[in-house]
Amino acid sequence: MSKKTLVSAITAALVVGAASTTFAAANPFSDVPADSWAYDAVTTLAADGVIDGFPDGTYKGQQTMTRYEMAQIVARAMAKTDLEKADKALVDKLAAEFAEELDNLGVRVADLEKKSDNVKWGGELRYRYYDANHDAGEDTTYNRVMFRLAPKAYIGNSGWTANARINYSLDMGSDSNAIIDPSDNDASVDLAYVEGPLFGATVQAGKLPVFTATGLVFDDKIAGVQATFGSDVFKTTLAGGRFTNNPEDAYAVDGKAHISNSDVTTDFYGIQFDYTPNEKLALNAGYNALTGLDDAREAWAKDVIHQSAGYDYATYGDDTDAQIWYVGGKYAFNNSIALNGEYAQNTSADKYDDAWIATLNYKGADVADAGSWGMYAGYADLGKNSVPAPTYDEIAGGQKGFIAGVSYVPAENILATVKYFTGEDSAEAGDNDANKFFANVDFFF
Known part of the structure; x- marks a missing residue:
């Protein structure tokens, strides 16, 4: 799955209503310019700690990711406590898709899930x-x-x-x-x-x-x-x-x-x-x-x-x-x-x-x-x-x-x-x- 596909999926769950938000944070990734179609979504997700980039400050959105990388992103999304009902439903579907990888990540992911909904x-x-x-x-x-x-x-x-x-x-x-x-x-x-x-x-x-x-x-x-x-x-x-x-x-x-x-x-x-x-x-x-x-x-x-x-x-x-x-x-x-x-x-x-x-x-x-x-x-x-x-x-x-x-x-x-x-x-x-x-x-x- 490319990160462009990822952004499409995660954004649907986490960036609902973000159009009215003013992004004051600096551009987090050098290869995602402000005029990119994904800029707002990537910036928001990065600010929320849902996604991160590479040590050189790039995002590499065209690079194929592993299922474990995706599972880590889903785990972070699960930790968000302010999701709307429809948004949480989509995150839950992603969690089901990557259930095995989430389980293999261990207690850290389980703790995130518990925090997302007690x-x-x-x-x-x-x-x-x-x-x-x-x-x-x-x-x-x-x-x-x-x-x-x-x-x-x-x-x-x-x-x-x-x-x-x-x-x-x-x-x-x-x-x-x-x-x-x-x-x-x-x-x-x-x-x-x-x-x-x-x-x-x-x-x-x-x-x-x-x-x-x-x-x-x-x-x-x-x-x-x-x-x-x-x-x-x-x-x-x-x-x-x-x-x-x-x-x-x-x-x-x-x-x-x-x-x-x-x-x-x-x-x-x-x-x-x-x-x-x-x-x-x-x-x-x-x-x-x-x-x-x-x-x-x-x-x-x-x-x-x-x-x-x-x-x-x-x-x-x-x-x-x-x-x-x-x-x-x-x-x-x-x-x-x-x-x-x-x-x-x-x-x-x-x-x-x-x-x-x-x-x-x-x-x-x-x-x-x-x-x-x-x-x-x-x-x-x-x-x-x-x-x-x-x-x-x-x-x-x-x-x-x-x-x-x-x-x-x-x-x-x-x-x-x-x-x-x-x-x-x-x-x-x-x-x-x-x-x-x-x-x-x-x-x-």
């Missing part, structure tokens, strides 16, 4: 619909719009950040069997935690997300602490805290709230090891423990709706604990095809004591790449007592069968997903047929 805002607008059918038991539907904000605030130059996630959920359905969310049509904060370096580890504390066994065992929130340490090749993650099941598991039967485990509160402990020796192979193994389960599960089993429906009380384990061990991994045959598998076993459970999933994935959707897409197909057997909070949208704990899905990015930061499950509910429910159609559209910002 609070970063992200989020999404999501529409989700699904229809779950059971030969035995009530069918359920979900038809909801959710608006989510995710602020991140930098805490000085400590390397620590404060993070939150705020959801507003709006029910779009009126079916008597539609999902009932306790926060229906209201805002809720489901994440609030700090994150930063401590004794060589990355530590999170507060109400934070935990993800184990690539989502087979646990993808939810705990109120506690999580620490990750190690390298990109081998890392260890420790977590502990209090867990309460997701209230989205609740739905209505004959207009009455059906709790479906959403009142289970328990202590959670976990350790996971991740080994990624190369781009093709990724392995994981770990252990999750949930303690103090029986009282909560018994209350669930004995509620009036479950009694009238004839539900039998089944615990996560023989006593009050669940002891879940798991192992799994991924192997990429090439850039397009990968095989994923995970297995978990609850050694304390008296029923449905193991779970597993295997999928074949083709390509993948990248929200930053318009037109990208991916698909998968596989089989899952999710023994309920081994999967307290699985990540899957199309299949639930206590079900087994075939799963498939496809995702597509019609435009940058828009992701459309369709998934389908066909199989059976658990033996506890009589091995009856079940299926589910799931559709989701995300708009990220």
